Amino acid sequence: MSTWWGLIVEETDGMGERKAYAANVLDHVEGTREEALVELEKRARGYVPQHPMNPSATRLYRTDEGFLLVSEGSMRNYGCRFSVGELLYDSVQAEKAAAAQRAAEAEERQALRRAEAEERAARKAAEKAAKRAQRGGGKWWGGGAG
Known part of the structure; x- marks a missing residue:
């Protein structure tokens, strides 16, 4: 069955005291959940997160819900969570x-x-x-x- 899926990224947004965790829809795709996950993986692999500015290492993990991108910074690590959500x-x-x-x-x-x-x-x-x-x-x- 063909369904619309949102490709969603959740990451730390802002600087200093104004940091917040924000969710953004990267795109919408029509198809199966598996097709949406394939497209999401492409987006996650090419995604450049806001933090850290100059990561020393970046790792992409597959999770049950989608993907987790962990970037190591000089002071701390930052994560970006990628998931697909059925558009209701x-x-x-x-x-x-x-x-x-x-x-x-x-x-x-x-x-x-x-x-x-x-x-x-x-x-x-x-x-x-x-x-x-x-x-x-x-x-x-x-x-x-x-």
């Missing part, structure tokens, strides 16, 4: 779908109004033709041949 909900896609639905409904209403206007115009034309026929065959001067 996307507010951007939900809004696009809702907007498309609203546009389709608006188009439907507009088509209905056009059809009603055409129907009114046809009815009005038929009424005019009937009145002309009652007045003597449609001659505006009201007389016959003379």
Whole structure:
């Protein structure tokens, strides 16, 4: 079964006192979990983490959830965790779908109004033709041949 997967990296973000652990979505891929893990491994192998600035060594480990990249710095080691997550909900896609639905409904209403206007115009034309026929065959001067 084809599913959308998020390729996610979690790492230390910021400097000094403002460090925080942040998760970022690298990309989305469609396919099986195994296919997503293959793509994630490619991304993990080429990933350059924020910390440390000049790593003395970098090691990539496979885990049950994905991959762990450990970079040795001069003061401490830093880790980046890579994982795949099945995309269950996307507010951007939900809004696009809702907007498309609203546009389709608006188009439907507009088509209905056009059809009603055409129907009114046809009815009005038929009424005019009937009145002309009652007045003597449609001659505006009201007389016959003379």
